[in-house]
Amino acid sequence: MSDHTAPADLSSLYPDNRIQMVVSSFGYLHGEPIEADVTLDARRQFRNPHDDPGMRYRTGTDSAVRQHVLNTPGVRAIIDNTVRLALDLFVEVADPRFRMVTIAVGCAGGRHRSVAMAEEIASALRSRGVGVDVEHRDIDKPVIETPASPVPPAEALRDSLAQIINRMDDQLSSGHPDPDLSRTVFRQLSELYASTF
Numbered sequence: 001m002s003d004h005t006a007p008a009d010l011s012s013l014y015p016d017n018r019i020q021m022v023v024s025s026f027g028y029l030h031g032e033p034i035e036a037d038v039t040l041d042a043r044r045q046f047r048n049p050h051d052d053p054g055m056r057y058r059t060g061t062d063s064a065v066r067q068h069v070l071n072t073p074g075v076r077a078i079i080d081n082t083v084r085l086a087l088d089l090f091v092e093v094a095d096p097r098f099r100m101v102t103i104a105v106g107c108a109g110g111r112h113r114s115v116a117m118a119e120e121i122a123s124a125l126r127s128r129g130v131g132v133d134v135e136h137r138d139i140d141k142p143v144i145e146t147p148a149s150p151v152p153p154a155e156a157l158r159d160s161l162a163q164i165i166n167r168m169d170d171q172l173s174s175g176h177p178d179p180d181l182s183r184t185v186f187r188q189l190s191e192l193y194a195s196t197f
Contacts, residue, residue: 020131021086023103025060025118027110027138034137036104037089038082042113047072049112050143059139060115069116079117083124090130110138 026034049055049065089101107113122132
């Protein structure tokens with residue numbers, strides 16, 4: 001990313017308010033990804049509203065679904081970084097004859113995560129004075145029925161936590177901390193957290 005800082009309000013550069021960026025959402029399970037200057041893949045790292053039966057048939061334009069997605073750790077930072085990248089592309093790279101930057105956000109079905117993130121990116125760009133068009137390619141496609149992420153049984157979770165706590169207790173009791181063991185234990189905690197929540 002360039003050291004150049006884009007103006008706070010790009011409308012001063014392009015006062016006719018024409019569309020300068022297009023933000024699109026799509027579902028990888030509904031066909032080829034959308035061709036774009038910047039593409040975000042939201043399938044694996046972010047909380048999936050599809051796993052909640054109460055949200056499964058809603059979309060990312062619904063406020064509860066949108067907040068569910070935006071409250072996933074890391075999502076807001078990804079959105080902020082995408083906005084900065086798009087602004088840099090717009091100011092420094094985009095063909096001056098067209099001045100158009102395209103951003104695509106994909107998730108599995110194109111209804112929840114990608115829609116919520118695309119709407120938030122568009123909102124952030126508009127607040128900077130950019131003319132933005134938003135398109136949701138697959139928002140009206142049928143919900144793809146996939147099983148929810150498995151939740152580990154309470155007994156298995158309790159056993160896993162007990163093992164990790166015992167390893168940490170042994171580590172602290174020894175008086176000789178082992179950095180490799182500490183890293184292993186914290187990695188196990190992270191994996192357990194990710195698989196549970």
